[in-house]
Amino acid sequence: MDYPALFQAEAEALLASAAKDLDAPVPACPGWDCRRLVSHVARLLDSTVAHLPRGVVDPPPRVERPPAESAALVEHYRRAVAATAALLRDLDPAAPAWNMTLEPRVVGFWRRRLAHELQIHAWDAAGAAGEARPLDPVLAADGIDELLRALLPASRAAGLSGPGDGTAHIHLTDTPGEWMIGLAGDKVDVTEGHAKGDAGLRGEAGPALLALWGRTGFDAPGLTAFGDTDLLLALRAG
Missing domain, CATH: 1.20.120 (Four Helix Bundle (Hemerythrin (Met), subunit A))
Structure with a gap:
């Protein structure tokens, strides 16, 4: 890239x-x-x-x-x-x-x-400016990977991210991208692949990235949230 x-x-x-x-x-x-x-x-x-x-x-x-x-x-x-x-x-x-x-x-x-x-x-x-600017799916998927693997662990270690322990699964539908995230105390474990978590988020990469950055909710158009949706808030990097 x-x-x-x-x-x-x-x-x-x-x-x-x-x-x-x-x-x-x-x-x-x-x-x-x-x-x-x-x-x-x-x-x-x-x-x-x-x-x-x-x-x-x-x-x-x-x-x-x-x-x-x-x-x-x-x-x-x-x-x-x-x-x-x-x-x-x-x-x-x-x-x-x-x-x-x-x-x-x-x-x-x-x-x-x-x-x-x-x-x-x-x-x-x-x-x-009142303009619609869809995010490029491939760049957005890479942004999700960066947030989960780099920014969230640092934020969680510093006590800056939202509380919550458990597992969450993210599955993109418009470009390759699937992650299982384990949250335990100040630790974050991220792996690729399909599995069932305590919470789930399925949808397009752009809306998913915007939701993870708090720009929209996890119920935004193009997204479907499952399970303990409050746990998804803990995926935001602060």
């Missing part, structure tokens, strides 16, 4: 929607408008640009907030996207780089993470 190219495409889509009205509220992020959304992403990318080239696994330095004025913010965002895309493309994926999970601390983590971060936020921005 060409994560740098996917990151670039999602970043451009986000700005195309958000720039139509930076003061428009973002329904998926209560209390946010598009200005705050663009600023949030730009600051994340500024932090990425600051820490990826260092070749160390220490936490990154703090970066300043982007400018609030519309034209300056848009230009700042564009520069941050261009700088980040160049690093994701040019740096060795195996080079050391900090991340906040239990995964290997290498540049390759950020190639995947930022592609998915921007996919979700591009969807957020589209909603603010």
